[in-house]
Amino acid sequence: MKLVFKTGKGINSDIVRQISAQKNEPDWMLQFRLRALAIFELKPMPEWGADLSELDPNDIYYYLKPLDEQHTSWDKVPDTIKATFDSLGIPQAEQKFLAGVGAQYESEVIYKRLKKKWADQGVIFTDMSTGLSDYPELIQKYFATIIPPHDNKFAALNSAVWSGGSFVYVPKGVHIDMPLQAYFRINAPSMGQFERTLIIAEPGSSVHYVEGCSAPIYRKNSLHSAVVELIALPGSHIRYTTIQNWSNNVYNLVTKRAMAYKNSKVEWIDGNFGSKKTMKYPCVILKEPGAQAQIISIAVAGKDQHQDAGAKVIHLAPRTKSNIVSKSISKDGGRSSYRGLLKIIKGAKESVSRVQCDALLLDPHSRSDTYPTVQVSEQQVDVGHEASVSKVSDEQLFYLMSRGITEGAARALMVNGFIDAFVKELPMEYAVEINRLIAHEMEGSIG
C-alpha cells in the first residue's frame, strides 16, 4: 500500500506544524497545538502509578497518514493474536480489519444507511478532523474545555499531535436508539494512536457510544494516548462504552472526563484488557444539582502487565449521585491497581456515593492494589467505599468439578460470574465476545 505521509521520529514544533498543515487546519488549532507542545515539554513524567521509565517519547512516530497504518501484511500479525481471533469466532475479513491490515468493507453499506437516518435528525457523527473543518464553531466552543492541555503530560501530548477520534453532536431532545460504534466510521482509523473524541449531548438528548472491541488490537506503535471529553447538558444521558484489548507492547495512557449539568447522567463502561501499562481514570464532574455518574470498569492484568485503572467523581452540587463498580483480575504475575478519587465539596448537600472495588487473584505470583481517596467537606452526605481481594474459592471449584465440569471451564465460569456486573452493561454481541475472551484467557493460564 502506498505510503502517503509520515513524520520523522520524535516530536518538535516542525512536526506539529506538519501535522496541522497536512490536515489543513485553521490557525487557532495550530496555535493550540503549539501551546500544548510547550506544556508537554515542561511537564515531568508522572512518578506515581505505573512505571513509565522505559517509555521514550523520542522513539515514536507521532503521525502516520491513515492509509499507512494498513501497510502491514497479514503474515506479519503474530500467531498468538490470530489464535485469539479464531477462538473468539471472528470472520476472516473482520480479523484483518482488527489487526490493522484491511478495511471492513461490508459495514460500509449499513453505515451509510444509518448515517442518513441520523443526519435527518440533525445528529453529527464523524471523525474529529472532518468535524473541525465542517463545524468549526461547535469545536471552537467546546474543544479542550473539559481537559485543557495543562491537565497532565499526556493530555498535553495528545493536544499537540492529535489525529483521529470521533466527534458526536446530538441535538436537543434527540434519542439515538442504537449505539454509535466507532468502527462504523471507516473513512478514518477508528483507533489511532492519539485520538481525540468529543461528544456533546444537548438538553434532553441521549446517546450511547461504543469504541473498541474484545479482539486484540495489534499495533506496532507502542504509545497510545487518547483524550475523550463528554459534555452532558441538562437532562441528557451519555453512555460511553470502551473495550480495549491492546497487544502487550502498548503503553495505554488515556485521559477521559465528563462534565454533567443539571439532572444529566453520564456513564463510563470501561474494559481494559491487554497492554503493557495502562493508566486510565475516567472522571465525571457533577457540576449542577441532580447530576448522576456511573462508572463500571474491569481490568485484566496478565504476564508483564500493569493495569493502573480507576475512576474519579467530583460532586460540586447538591443532590448529585455517583456509583463506581470496579472489578480487576490479576493472573500470571500481572498487577492490577485501582486508583480512585471521590470528592464532595462543601454545599453539595444530600449527595450520595457508593464505591465498590473487587479484585480476584488467580495465582500466587500476581498482585492487586487498591488506592482509593475519599474527601468529604459536606455534612449531609452518604458516602461508602468497599473493597475486597480474594481468589477463586476451592470449595466452589470443587463443587463445579464434582458436577463433571473440567477445572479450566469451572474457573472460566467463576471468572465470568465475577465480572457479570460489567458484562451485563454491554451490548449483546460484545457480552458474548467477552465471555469467549475470558474462556480463552483462562485456558492459557491453566496450561
Added chain:
Amino acid sequence: MKLLTTAQNYTYTIQAYQSQIICYQPKKSGKGQLHIELEEAASCDIQLLLQDGNHELELRIILKGKNAQARIRGLYRLDNKETVRISTHQIHDAAHTQSDLLIKGVLDGSSHAHYHGKIYVGSDAHNTQANQQNKNLLVSSHAHAESVPSLEVLTDEVQCAHGSAIGYLDCEQLYYVQSRGIELNQAEQMLIEAFCAEVV
C-alpha cells in the same frame, strides 16, 4: 496491659504465644508513633482514643510470625478547630495471620480528620485475613473528613477487605427516637453515643 498517656514513640515486640493489650490515649496534643511487631502466634489488642486537642499518630503493625493476630479499635472525637491525622499499616509478612482494624470518628465544629490506611500482604503471607474500616460521622456542617484506605496484595490465598464511610446521622433513626418524646438534641447525643459504643 500497657496504658500510654503521652504522645511519643513506642516500640513493642510481642513474643511468640504471648498476648498484650495496648491502650493509646494521650492526654495532650502531640505526635506519636506506635510500632508493634508480633511473633509466631502472638496476639495484640490495640485501643486508640484521641480527643481534646490535635493528634497525629502513626500505627505500624507487623505480623512477622505465623498465626499472629492483631485487633485494632479506635475512636477520635473532635470539636472546634481540632485536627487528627492517623496513618495505619497492617503488614502481613507471615502465613495464617489476621488483622482487624476499625477506627471511627465523630467530627463537630470545624474539625478535620485525615485517615490513611494500608494493608500490605507479602508474597509469603498466604491464608491471611485482613480487614480495615474507617467510619466518620459529620455532626457539624463545617467538619471535613478524608479517608484513604489502601490495599496491596501480593499473593492469592487471602481474604482482604477495606471500607470507609462518611455521613450524617440516619434521619429515620433520629425520627424514631424523637417520636418517643425525646428532644432532637438529646436524640442526636444518644445516636452519637451508640455510634461510638462499637469501639470503646
